[in-house]
Amino acid sequence: MRFAFSDDQLAFRDAFGDLLTKQCTPADLRAAWANETGRVPGLWAAIVEMGVTGMLLAEGDGGLGLSMVDLVLLLEESGRHALPEPIVETAAFGAPLERDPALCVAAGHELVPWADTADVVYTGAGRVAGADASLTPHASVDASRRLFEVSGPFTGADMTAAFVRGVVGFAAQQCGLADRMIELTVAYVKERTQFGAPIGSFQAVKHHLANARLTLEFARPLVYRAAVTLDAAHASMAKLKGDEAALTTARAALQCHGAIGYTTEYDLHLYMKRSWALARSWGDRRHHIGIVAGATRRGSS
Structure with a gap:
């Protein structure tokens, strides 16, 4: 297989x-x-x-x-x-x-x-x-x-399966945002120097970026699995980990960039703010934890 x-x-x-x-x-x-x-x-x-x-x-x-x-x-x-x-x-x-x-x-x-x-x-x-x-x-x-x-004049619609697909889609977008923010930050820390050396050579900076990459690599398989199964609990797991990857990466990227990372003149904020918005969309952390917890209880009963 x-x-x-x-x-x-x-x-x-x-x-x-x-x-x-x-x-x-x-x-x-x-x-x-x-x-x-x-x-x-x-x-x-x-x-x-x-x-x-x-x-x-x-x-x-x-x-x-x-x-x-x-x-x-x-x-x-x-x-x-x-x-x-x-x-x-x-x-x-x-x-x-x-x-x-x-x-x-x-x-x-x-x-x-x-x-x-x-x-x-x-x-x-x-x-x-x-x-x-x-x-x-x-x-x-x-x-x-x-x-x-x-x-407006709403009509009823069964959106159950469509919602699951949407959750998987936004989890995938969060992974893409995380990947892009890592890319931007790696390029920046190679270029920015302090004490005569690129700041990317400092261990603390490496740890920030390694943690960001780790969360992304854990999130992607869950997103891809949810795309295969289209199971509601799998979709919630994917959204939880996708959000975690994007938010963790956004924090690390901002830390590594310093104050310039938050300015509108620098590109990072375009991706960082999108990740913040998506983390509160199509079910926040509490909502998706509830779905996963419910599936876990049913599976163990």
């Missing part, structure tokens, strides 16, 4: 990564923080054209007929670039519900990111067409991830 991603899966991830490297640069992120939508002009159309939003749909519905195992690598890559688009909400959560890869879906329990530019919005109250929704804006630590309280 093969416990590894196929060459085709890795090639799709790399092609998607190439697209984001070209069209979702830190400069593009900064522009998204300041523009009217919080999104990158033209990027969503390219993502849809690549087929990412329809990966989980059958070919008869205009999709690619693939699985969450195929999609999870792309969602991790989207985290590495702090992609300011509702890709998890659409590709993992909404497209299988709507059976239409062309629709842009926004989703959240109470506050919904990018609800102002979505075709369809899902909340804990149900589904509403974007054109029929009434939106109240709320502040967000990530200025590209615009938050809205949504009201």
Whole structure:
């Protein structure tokens, strides 16, 4: 039995990564923080054209007929670039519900990111067409991830399986964010000198980065397992460890950078603040611990 991603899966991830490297640069992120939508002009159309939003749909519905195992690598890559688009909400959560890869879906329990530019919005109250929704804006630590309280003529929807897919997707994004923050920090500590030597040569700095890498390497297998099983408890484990990896890495990265790491002039804050936002989205730590604890009790009874 093969416990590894196929060459085709890795090639799709790399092609998607190439697209984001070209069209979702830190400069593009900064522009998204300041523009009217919080999104990158033209990027969503390219993502849809690549087929990412329809990966989980059958070919008869205009999709690619693939699985969450195929999609999870792309969602991790989207985290590495702090992609300011509702890709998890659409590709993992909404497209299988709507059976239409062309629709842009926004989703959240109470506050919904990018609800102002979505075709369809899902909340804990149900589904509403974007054109029929009434939106109240709320502040967000990530200025590209615009938050809205949504009201409107909701209709009921069974979102149980879709929620699990969304949790796995955001866990993958947290892993991608952690990986990117480690990359930025390693580059910085090689360059920054103190006492005549790169600070990356100091043992205390090495320990910070080793701990960050360790949490990421523990999180990834849980995310990939959850993508295979789509089990609610496995998804919660993945989200817990993905959040831990991203938050641990954010703290380590900020410590290694010093005060410059928190400034808006430096790129680190773009990824750090996204990780903070995602850690409180789609179930916080308490919520997912409860799911894992419940599954553990049932398994031992």
